[in-house]
Amino acid sequence: MxxxxxxxxxxxxxxxxxxxxxxxxxxxxxxxxxxxxxxxxxxxxxxxxxxxxxxxxxxxxxxxxxxxxxxxxxxxxxxxxxxxxxxxxxxxxxxxxxxxxxxxxxxxxxxxxxxxxxxxxxxxxxxxxxxxxxxxxxxxxxxxxxxxxxxxxxxxxxxxxxxxxxxxxxxxxxxxxFNSERVNAVYNWLEANDPESELLPQFTELRDWMSKRGYSGTAKVDVSRFFEKRDEALRAHASQVAPDSNFFFWPNDLQRQAWPxxxxxxxxxxxxxxxxxxxxxxxxxxxx
Structure with a gap:
């Protein structure tokens, strides 16, 4: 089938x-x-x-x-x-x-x-x-x-x-x-493994904001092998995505470690x- x-x-x-x-x-x-x-x-x-x-x-x-x-x-x-x-x-x-x-x-x-x-x-x-x-x-x-x-x-x-x-x-x-558990997982990984990361303050602010939204997911699909292809597709929509867009401030290797x-x-x-x-x-x- x-x-x-x-x-x-x-x-x-x-x-x-x-x-x-x-x-x-x-x-x-x-x-x-x-x-x-x-x-x-x-x-x-x-x-x-x-x-x-x-x-x-x-x-x-x-x-x-x-x-x-x-x-x-x-x-x-x-x-x-x-x-x-x-x-x-x-x-x-x-x-x-x-x-x-x-x-x-x-x-x-x-x-x-x-x-x-x-x-x-x-x-x-x-x-x-x-x-x-x-x-x-x-x-x-x-x-x-x-x-x-x-x-x-x-x-x-x-x-x-x-x-x-x-x-x-x-x-x-x-x-x-885009959910609170994902943000928390990235924050916790950075805090445990790279506490001097310049990303940590940004995730602190983002975590506080996302905590108000909660999490209601029931399915987690591991798609980490395709993060680069996802980003390439998103960049194809160049009118909507600036080169320095916040979509890309989460390094893919970090995402693979913390929330794939x-x-x-x-x-x-x-x-x-x-x-x-x-x-x-x-x-x-x-x-x-």
Whole structure:
């Protein structure tokens, strides 16, 4: 049986900052991996000064981000599709959302598109964002909402009958990669093994901030062999990632020593599995 994984993300670059090492890990094992980008990232800020100097980034940011996505896809090797909606941006509190953006499209309309993708690809595992969207961006929240509908209804023949033959996903996970246990583990490793490290003060501050978020992961997947490939894919999204981005201030060798995992929370399952997992496909082949 060929195993398949679908990951639903809000914008291009989210797939590289939130799970790229996991996708590389499973691709090496022969799993088919499909990334869905709900929007084109048209309203994102350009965070890299070198890219901002390029007139194309002001004239055609959507085209820039599509090219970046193609490069990240080449690096990791996953399949990719666009859901086809416009980035909602991140308006100031009280400001309206732009017309026709992803977060303003009726949920059932964009959910039907995702259900069609699910029924065509036939994934066993879905990865998406938690109820808060991972963070409260309107596109991330809507991404969660339509993913939950696809989980609930893609296997129901009476729902969205025009979207293809029913397919039932076996397990759904929320990504929990940036979490308090990871930060604590890195801090504790530095304190025990390199107390003079210039990184320690930064992790002290980060640990205090992350302690308020807690930890809800149930699956730790060891993907340490793919950290460099993950970083290469993330750097491919150059408009969103400056060379000195905080994404890269954790040395990979340090991460391998202290926390070689990417973390997920099992949100729902239709197969028997254990409370804590090291494999997102645990229980699927046994229950096939």
């Amino acid at each position: 060929t195993l398949r994984l679908i990951a639903v993300h809000a914008h291009p670059d989210d797939e590289s900052s939130k799970g790229a090492a996991t996708y590389a890990h499973y691709l090496e094992q022969g799993v088919e991996v499909l990334i869905v980008s709900c929007t084109g990232g048209e309203r994102g800020d350009v965070l890299n000064e070198l890219v901002a100097r390029d007139p194309r980034s002001r004239r055609d940011l959507a085209g820039v981000r599509r090219a970046e996505m193609e490069r990240a896809q080449e690096i990791i090797g996953f399949e990719h599709t666009w859901l086809g909606y416009e980035d909602s941006g991140l308006p100031e509190a009280g400001d309206p959302l732009p017309e026709n953006c992803f977060a303003k499209v009726p949920t059932e309309i964009s959910a039907e598109v995702l259900v069609g993708i699910v029924r065509d690809f036939q994934p066993h595992v879905m990865i998406t964002y938690n109820e808060q969207g991972g963070y409260p961006h309107p596109d991330h929240i809507r991404c969660h909402e339509i993913s939950k509908i696809a989980w609930d209804l893609s296997g129901d023949a009476e729902s969205f009958p025009e979207a293809g033959e029913p397919w039932t996903i076996k397990k759904m996970y929320y990504e929990e990669i 995992f990417e973390d997920y929370r099992l949100a729902a399952s239709r197969v028997m599995t254990s409370e804590f997992e090291t494999d997102l496909f645990q229980g699927i082949e046994e229950n096939a």
